[in-house]
Amino acid sequence: MADAPAGAITVDEAVARMLALAASRHPGTETVDLHRALGRVLARDVMAGHDLPPFANSAMDGFAVRGADLSIHGDTCLRIAGTRYAGDPETAAIGPGECLRITTGAPLPSGADTVVIKERVRVEGHVLVVSAGEKAGANVRAAGEDIARGMRALAAGEVIGAARLGVLASLGCAHVEVTRQPRAAVLSSGDELVMPGRPLGHAQIHDSNGFSLAALAAEAGASLVHAPLPFRHVRDDRGVLREVLLAAAADADVIITSGGVSAGEKDLLPALLAELGEVVFWKVRMRPGMPVLCGTLGRTVVVGLPGNPVSGVVTFLLFVRPLLRALQGIAEPSSPRLHARLSAPIAKRHDRAEFMRARLEPHADGTLGVRVLPKQGSGMLHGVVVADALVVVPEDVRELDTGHVVEVIALPAGY
Numbered sequence: 011m012a013d014a015p016a017g018a019i020t021v022d023e024a025v026a027r028m029l030a031l032a033a034s035r036h037p038g039t040e041t042v043d044l045h046r047a048l049g050r051v052l053a054r055d056v057m058a059g060h061d062l063p064p065f066a067n068s069a070m071d072g073f074a075v076r077g078a079d080l081s082i083h084g085d086t087c088l089r090i091a092g093t094r095y096a097g098d099p100e101t102a103a104i105g106p107g108e109c110l111r112i113t114t115g116a117p118l119p120s121g122a123d124t125v126v127i128k129e130r131v132r133v134e135g136h137v138l139v140v141s142a143g144e145k146a147g148a149n150v151r152a153a154g155e156d157i158a159r160g161m162r163a164l165a166a167g168e169v170i171g172a173a174r175l176g177v178l179a180s181l182g183c184a185h186v187e188v189t190r191q192p193r194a195a196v197l198s199s200g201d202e203l204v205m206p207g208r209p210l211g212h213a214q215i216h217d218s219n220g221f222s223l224a225a226l227a228a229e230a231g232a233s234l235v236h237a238p239l240p241f242r243h244v245r246d247d248r249g250v251l252r253e254v255l256l257a258a259a260a261d262a263d264v265i266i267t268s269g270g271v272s273a274g275e276k277d278l279l280p281a282l283l284a285e286l287g288e289v290v291f292w293k294v295r296m297r298p299g300m301p302v303l304c305g306t307l308g309r310t311v312v313v314g315l316p317g318n319p320v321s322g323v324v325t326f327l328l329f330v331r332p333l334l335r336a337l338q339g340i341a342e343p344s345s346p347r348l349h350a351r352l353s354a355p356i357a358k359r360h361d362r363a364e365f366m367r368a369r370l371e372p373h374a375d376g377t378l379g380v381r382v383l384p385k386q387g388s389g390m391l392h393g394v395v396v397a398d399a400l401v402v403v404p405e406d407v408r409e410l411d412t413g414h415v416v417e418v419i420a421l422p423a424g425y
């Protein structure tokens with residue numbers, strides 16, 4: 011099998027060039043309502059303006075007592091002085107020999123430092139009987155024990171998921187400063203492509219990349235310039251492609267194209283990009299996805315992905331997702347790599363890095379296995395449906411045995 015063509019760069023070099031493009035483009039920021047912040051990226055650190063929890067409170071339903079009152083040997087009898095519910099603004103203290111009935115989240119009365127859970131006591135009229143063995147200080151949440159006032163609760167560059175939304179809400183933030191979403195234009199090229207819903211004529215296929223790539227761009231945090239349509243289709247015509255590219259460049263931070271980057275007569279994009287803008291790289295020493303193209307049109311980054319559906323997904327994951335995430339200020343934009351043991355041997359016959367569709371196999375002994383799928387064709391998109399990971403086979407490796415530890419990229423949720 012043919013090796014990579016002259017001029018093809020390594021995957022690592024291509025990633026580095028993508029990230030360098032992102033580094034020279036500042037995303038800008040905006041303030042959004044908290045309920046619109048899911049999936050967005052914090053533009054600045056969030057310092058806690060108050061303690062969390064804001065006041066000492068009960069972690070359980072039970073009785074607030076003074077730890078010093080509890081007898082180590084026999085029963086302790088305490089007078090039940092009243093009840094305190096969560097949200098109760100009552101501030102009365104308890105004195106020696108007294109206790110308060112208390113519910114989870116209610117402020118601890120001053121004087122009390124311990125909560126005895128109700129399952130472990132006996133109530134006899136107005137008297138609480140606590141057996142020996144209860145620990146002083148138990149079942150109390152101290153003010154600031156989760157997040158202390160002044161502490162950095164969240165850091166710039168973190169993606170706001172459900173837990174971070176909750177922290178922001180707990181700290182009273184109604185609005186949050188986030189980085190601007192990169193605007194992405196997805197263009198799908200090819201005269202053979204027909205929209206789903208239309209019947210297929212001879213030699214035609216439905217356009218799938220437009221939908222997949224638009225979905226991947228959205229998952230990576232971009233907003234789509236062609237919304238409410240996910241993408242725009244372009245014929246294999248130099249004049250049309252030129253016009254659509256220039257229009258998209260005026261609107262988008264990133265243009266993601268599908269198809270037309272190989273060496274065929276209808277593969278128009280590389281030459282056109284060289285004429286209109288600048289080529290940053292064309293062709294990477296990898297499989298699938300070798301013809302991937304990257305360049306700039308003014309301030310707009312253009313990434314030309316190969317038309318084969320699997321090549322498109324793999325090159326998106328390796329290059330476009332990190333670009334879009336870095337443009338949002340995400341500190342670690344690339345997918346993490348894990349290590350796993352091959353469940354069966356693998357082989358390749360070329361000197362390019364290969365990214366094989368695979369399934370992770372977690373074992374009961376705590377180790378992670380990975381099994382490469384039998385169908386590895388770059389047109390076989392169903393392989394990506396079945397896969398949950400890519401096995402990375404380095405350039406210089408030809409064969410690997412069962413049990414060999416390989417690098418694995420888990421496919422992000424949404425792939």
Ligand code: AMP
Pocket residue numbers: 198199200202203215216217218219220268269270271272274315316317318319
């Ligand atoms: P290309 O990169 O344009 O040479 O296309 C490579 C292969 O991918 C060809 O078999 C195309 O028909 C196919 N292809 C290109 N674009 C798409 C698309 N948007 N959806 C599905 N398949 C595509």
Ligand code: MG
Pocket residue numbers: 199200201269270276317
């Ligand atoms: Mg084509």
